[in-house]
Amino acid sequence: MKRITTAALDALSRQARQSPRLRANLNLHEELSDPVQRLAIAMEPGTFVRPHRHRHTWELLQPLRGRFLVLHFDDAGTVTARTVLGADCLALENPAGQWHAVLSLDEGGVIFEVKRGPYQPLAEEDQAPWSPAGDDPAAAALMLRYAQAQVGDRLAAG
Numbered sequence: 001m002k003r004i005t006t007a008a009l010d011a012l013s014r015q016a017r018q019s020p021r022l023r024a025n026l027n028l029h030e031e032l033s034d035p036v037q038r039l040a041i042a043m044e045p046g047t048f049v050r051p052h053r054h055r056h057t058w059e060l061l062q063p064l065r066g067r068f069l070v071l072h073f074d075d076a077g078t079v080t081a082r083t084v085l086g087a088d089c090l091a092l093e094n095p096a097g098q099w100h101a102v103l104s105l106d107e108g109g110v111i112f113e114v115k116r117g118p119y120q121p122l123a124e125e126d127q128a129p130w131s132p133a134g135d136d137p138a139a140a141a142l143m144l145r146y147a148q149a150q151v152g153d154r155l156a157a158g
Contacts, residue, residue, distance in 0.1 A: 016042035032119035043104035051128035057116035066109025073099040077156025130156035
């Protein structure tokens with residue numbers, strides 16, 4: 001039996017706070033090759049999730065603690081949907097191929113993710129070409145724009 005306990009979430013949040021990326025994950029799947037990937041991800045405010053897509057799979061997101069802003073984009077970087085998980089929505093399934101980004105709104109936030117495996121690192125073409133990489137100083141400015149973004153806003157650089 002696999003369980004995610006309060007103590008495990010506390011420890012995961014501590015790890016995320018100490019991580020340079022402000023993120024840490026707890027995998028429930030045994031291997032990266034497992035056909036279903038299941039993991040809890042502690043995400044502190046300030047962690048940058050570059051807009052990306054998973055062309056091979058849907059992705060289910062559910063907040064375990066805190067709130068998370070999920071933005072969906074079209075190919076040009078225009079916001080097509082805005083959802084606050086943990087407030088107005090308790091679970092969200094991103095369809096395969098959908099550009100999206102996640103912004104952690106609360107300290108100690110943990111989100112649960114389920115998607116089809118095996119694990120596949122994001123290819124360059126699956127990271128939005130209209131967005132900065134995580135190590136780019138423009139990433140911090142984009143996160144500020146995420147927080148205020150509404151449907152119809154274009155967040156693409158330039």
